[in-house]
Amino acid sequence: MNKEExxxxxxxxxxxxxxxxKATELADLLSISSKSIYRLINEINNxxxxxxxxxxxxxxxxxxxxxNSLEITQDIISKRVKLTMSPIERRNEIIKDLLISSPKPIxxxxxxxxxxxxxxxxxxxxxxxx
Numbered sequence: 001m002n003k004e005e006x007x008x009x010x011x012x013x014x015x016x017x018x019x020x021x022k023a024t025e026l027a028d029l030l031s032i033s034s035k036s037i038y039r040l041i042n043e044i045n046n047x048x049x050x051x052x053x054x055x056x057x058x059x060x061x062x063x064x065x066x067x068n069s070l071e072i073t074q075d076i077i078s079k080r081v082k083l084t085m086s087p088i089e090r091r092n093e094i095i096k097d098l099l100i101s102s103p104k105p106i107x108x109x110x111x112x113x114x115x116x117x118x119x120x121x122x123x124x125x126x127x128x129x130x
Contacts, residue, residue, distance in 0.1 A: 003040070006030050006032070009029065011044065013029060023060065026061070050064075085115070090117070094129065
């Protein structure tokens with residue numbers, strides 16, 4: 001997972017979570033260090049005109065309720081070389097991710113967020129892979 005995908009995963013996770021989220025929880029989600037989470041959030045905040053992700057000492061991070069994800073999403077999409085991926089390529093990437101992380105399990109949310117697919121589409125992919 002490249003840096004832009006990690007940023008997007010952090011944003012999506014915070015948007016779908018109410019209340020505060022600790023850096024360790026985000027670090028576990030992305031399989032990176034807590035310090036890397038702080039760096040990612042700083043980069044996200046620096047890429048926009050106003051601060052989008054706030055932190056409270058001892059509580060964690062929360063996202064601005066007035067957050068407009070289009071501003072950052074357009075920036076992320078514009079930096080991507082490959083905009084679309086065929087279902088076969090996506091399934092191959094899922095298999096590769098599973099093999100690389102083995103025997104450590106991968107959270108379903110990691111796959112859904114990485115490929116921007118629904119859980120039902122992931123279920124279809126799983127049946128085809130099997």
